[in-house]
Amino acid sequence: MPEFVDRSPPGECIFCRIMRNELPAAHVHEDELTLAFMDIGQVTPGHVLVATKRHAATLLDLTQAEAAAVMQTAQRMASAQQTAFSPDGITLLQANGAAGGQTVAHFHVHVVARHTGDGVSFAWPRKEPGAEVIAGYAARLREALG
Ligand code: AMP
Ligand code: ZN
Numbered sequence: 001m002p003e004f005v006d007r008s009p010p011g012e013c014i015f016c017r018i019m020r021n022e023l024p025a026a027h028v029h030e031d032e033l034t035l036a037f038m039d040i041g042q043v044t045p046g047h048v049l050v051a052t053k054r055h056a057a058t059l060l061d062l063t064q065a066e067a068a069a070v071m072q073t074a075q076r077m078a079s080a081q082q083t084a085f086s087p088d089g090i091t092l093l094q095a096n097g098a099a100g101g102q103t104v105a106h107f108h109v110h111v112v113a114r115h116t117g118d119g120v121s122f123a124w125p126r127k128e129p130g131a132e133v134i135a136g137y138a139a140r141l142r143e144a145l146g
Contacts, residue, residue: 007105010055015106019053029076033069036077036111043120044113046085048077051108058096058107070109077111087113091120 010016017023019035026038028048039047050073052066062070078090093110095101114120 010057013055013106014104015051015108016055019051028080029073031069031073033066034073036073039110043110044085044087044115044118046081046087046113048081048111049108050074050077050111051106056107057105058102059094060096062107066107070107074109074111081111081113085113088116089114 008014014023018025018037027035028038029036033053034050035053036048036050039049041047050070052062052070054066056062056066059067074092078092081087081090091110091112091114093112094108095103112120
């Protein structure tokens with residue numbers, strides 16, 4: 001599993017420094033709660049990150065307003081990608097924690113324009129444990145919701 005690359009304290013992480021214009025980034029869109037900027041890795045042309053302006057490590061650390069704003073900005077970025085790059089599809093990816101694939105510990109969503117045969121792949125090991133087991137998992141989640 002990937003390790004967190006950025007172990008700096010909150011407020012001093014790579015993306016916090018981008019928010020303060022202390023590090024260069026190609027900005028695409030900004031609003032009160034989010035900044036969209038180009039991912040340095042460009043998995044496909046137009047690969048954008050939508051990050052919260054405030055330092056929040058993971059999805060679990062967002063306010064409801066931030067969570068809503070991030071998805072609205074992601075939709076706008078997807079729409080811009082569709083216009084600018086005419087992809088065959090678009091993938092959103094959002095990783096939490098090293099075990100979840102997160103390498104920068106400041107919340108962000110990847111918006112990736114996808115093209116047939118672009119070589120992007122995900123390991124997605126289906127288990128299909130059966131209806132009874134699935135119902136048990138659902139019950140645990142309902143109980144957790146309270
Ligand atoms: P994740 O692995 O989901 O945490 O994604 C972190 C992403 O941040 C990677 O795709 C990196 O390419 C990207 N990244 C890291 N540093 C920078 C930077 N200075 N500017 C833009 N993107 C960056
Ligand atoms: Zn940060």
